[in-house]
Amino acid sequence: MSFAQANGKKGTASPKIADHGEKSCPSARAEPGALLIGVVGADGLVQPIPTRLEIDEDFVEQASKSGVPEARFRFGGRCVEGKCKQWTGNSCGVIEKVLTGMADQNIAPAENLPRCIIRGTCRWYSQRGADTCRACIYVVTDQSALVAHA
Template sequence: MASDNPVLCPSAQPEWPGAQAIGVMAGTADKPEMAYLNAPQPVTGQLLEMAGSVSPAEVFRFSAPCACKGCGHYVEGESRCRLAEKVVRLMPTVTEQLPVCAIRSECRWWRQEGRAACFRCPQVVTNNLKPTEEMRLAADYSVL
């Protein structure tokens, strides 16, 4: 994994250092689906204002350098993300083709879980106010 580029978390918060928008959430609250951006966009005040009265992480998906041991999903000794594992294990696939993704080569989920993560990624909403039971379990730090 020797690279000048950091490994990126595909479900980051906009205030994280190095955050960039990678998609816009579309679909419905019951069936969200990310529309991937052609290229990551910098997080600016103007971008964040586009979310209106809701949290930007409800409207956009952000990537940022993986926080590693600063994240409750990260298993330090094994350099892996439990969230990626649980998304693959618990959530259904929502596509049979790899989405066109601008961060795939640096994405922690891709590097760790491969295609299986990409087949589930479009439904992940970082700040989801109406998660499915599977997504709630995947996001819960205490669930292994």
């Protein structure tokens, strides 16, 4: 697998990454230009990746050989708001359902906030703050119909 050269220059960021005040989707598809933000561990919990890694076509191709990448990795992309069917009109419905589901099932939130490279722009964090980060390790994109993007 390989990663594209991370390009931090203003105005030249990947079109898949939030820029110019946009928010990041923390449960995005595996697409060239997205950021790899976590790996699903053997225990089913997401291990965050604290380094900025932009995936490329080769990564997507290689990762797809072993199944759906979104079942084993978490990716950060651009929040497209109303162009996503999870958008409620003013917020992301995914994390609200995750938080409700955790409460219903008495799933204990993580004690500490994971290290995260997209916290500054994260849609979920901007919406519900640290509670979302304590729930984030439980979110596997492909295991939930809640995150079926438009």
